[in-house]
Amino acid sequence: MEVNILTVEDDYKSQQLLKEFLTSNGYKVDCAEDGLEAIQMYKENYYDLVLLDINIPNLDGFSVCKMIRKESDIPIIFVTELSSEKDQIKAFDLLCDDYIIKPFSFNLLIRRIQAVLRRAKVDKRESYITFEKIKLNLKTYSVEIEDEVIDLTLKEFKILKALIENYPQVVTREKLLDNIWGYDYFGDTRIVDAHIKNIRKKIVLPYIKTVKGIGYTLKKDA
Numbered sequence: 168m169e170v171n172i173l174t175v176e177d178d179y180k181s182q183q184l185l186k187e188f189l190t191s192n193g194y195k196v197d198c199a200e201d202g203l204e205a206i207q208m209y210k211e212n213y214y215d216l217v218l219l220d221i222n223i224p225n226l227d228g229f230s231v232c233k234m235i236r237k238e239s240d241i242p243i244i245f246v247t248e249l250s251s252e253k254d255q256i257k258a259f260d261l262l263c264d265d266y267i268i269k270p271f272s273f274n275l276l277i278r279r280i281q282a283v284l285r286r287a288k289v290d291k292r293e294s295y296i297t298f299e300k301i302k303l304n305l306k307t308y309s310v311e312i313e314d315e316v317i318d319l320t321l322k323e324f325k326i327l328k329a330l331i332e333n334y335p336q337v338v339t340r341e342k343l344l345d346n347i348w349g350y351d352y353f354g355d356t357r358i359v360d361a362h363i364k365n366i367r368k369k370i371v372l373p374y375i376k377t378v379k380g381i382g383y384t385l386k387k388d389a
Contacts, residue, residue: 170284171195174218175205175231176246185218185246188273194280202226206234210321213307214241216284219263221247221254232261238321240294240306242283246271298331299374299388312370322347323366326359330375330385339382 172194176182179200186196197212199205201224209217217235221228232243244265245258258266264283267276287306294306302311308324310317319327325347329338340356348358363383367375376386 169195170215171197171213172216172218172280173197173199173205173208173212173214175199175202175223175228176218176220177201177223188276192277200224202228202231205231209235213309215287216242216244216280218244218246218280221245221249221258229257229261232258232263236262239308240287242287244279244283246276296328296331298334298385300372301327301331301370301374303328303331310370312372317369319366319369320362323362323369326362327366327370330383334385337378337382337384341382343382 170193172189174182174185174189174196176185176198177200182198182200186198189196197208197214199208203225205217205219205223206226219228219231223231226234228245228247232245235241235243242264243262244267245263246267246269247254248269249255250268255266264286265279267279294304296303296305300312303309303324304311305328308321310319310324310327326343329343329346340359343359344356359382363375363377374385374387376384378384
């Protein structure tokens with residue numbers, strides 16, 4: 168199975184050397200040169216692991232890690248020249264999986280990557296929640312129905328996850344707005360209805376029930 172890695176490194180020469188080495192070891196590699204590009208690529212693609220420098224333009228590595236951790240447990244390894252105990256503690260407090268100090272051995276880097284991916288594979292055994300025929304992978308944010316992958320956006324995934332986790336309770340539109348869009352969102356609750364409509368079209372199963380004037384809940388097959 169192909170492993171997809173996102174490397175975030177602003178030094179072009181170092182970036183290309185790293186990409187060449189990882190590719191030669193069978194990994195598929197995408198490269199970002201700054202923090203904002205890294206976040207954009209992370210949101211638009213699926214990755215199994217992120218190799219993240221700290222001193223990068225626009226958004227530093229600590230901020231990138233913090234933003235990703237709000238959404239995902241994807242393995243993150245910091246690869247950086249910063250060697251102080253303070254920086255390492257901060258990185259692990261942000262829930263990174265490993266911390267490698269430059270300069271480093273490429274062969275050792277591969278072993279560290281393999282170890283982190285092994286741990287992540289074990290963690291994935293308990294990373295699913297299900298409802299009837301729907302299976303949600305909480306690590307990869309993917310949805311399956313009878314072994315068919317359903318393409319949901321991140322917000323659609325989070326809405327469906329909230330409905331499953333709260334079943335059989337009704338989840339109000341306001342609660343969905345607060346939990347998924349954030350407390351600082353001041354738009355209309357109809358945005359929730361639009362997302363629910365899209366989810367229904369994609370899963371093609373009559374599980375989502377509208378509770379008029381309140382919100383949504385799930386119903387099982389008869």
